[in-house]
Amino acid sequence: MATKPTLTELGDFLDPVLQVPYRGKKYQIQPVSALTGLRFQKLLAVGVKAAQDGNLDPASIELVSDAEERDFYADALGDTYQELLDDGATATALKMIGSAAFLWATQGFDTAKVFWDAGGKSPAPNREQRRTATRTRTAAVATTKPQASASGTTTPKAKPRAKATNGQTSSSTGTASKRTSKTKE
Template structure:
């Protein structure tokens, strides 16, 4: 019969995000936050595939709430340290991807150049719906 090693001996369920020379330690997500993120990710994938979804729009307040939920106390710490909103958003999306998918996906986003993504978003925003 196989004997399992205690999960806490090898499983790291936190996320360390270095910003401006300081490392912020994002705590593991609760089951509630984890399930919320997976549901949100599934809705996003469905929407990207042209399927109708039954999800509330993510407005500015919802976006702030999402980042607060996925970053935990790190959200307030980033604000107290004067980190820019753009960097807080980058941390928040990274934590969201880590919770909803995996560490590799989050790391890929972390290394992405946010400025390179901006023209794509501006082009989408500038499209006419007429």
């Protein structure tokens, strides 16, 4: 009889708790529920769409209303939300910790850590990333060929002009007040 493949216990490799240091204390943030996690994923998708093209439908706008924002931090932080309020956390700290918890829930610990280490700001790309981006753009410009004609027609090539011979005049009537070439007299 064949053995059935078994996966490792889920809790064995997931970070079960996010520890956030603030004012000398380490706050323990528990993972969000499945429904909250799904709502956060939708919220993240709306944020990405807004950043890319700025067009949001009314239902998407409601996802990020003021009332939703208050619930957002409470949902992201769980019991830690009330603990932070009881400890007198500032609004800025609550938003920073809540945003880190949101990133942890939607994109994982590494993304949350980058956000936290950057002080809540989007980190600037490192030198290698900037250089790669420049080379990619430069190479694309250098190798791009002009688009072919969409109408299927071609432009006829210009015929080379014949050189003038000695003694010809430069006017259309064939006469000139002055000769255009030197002749022996």
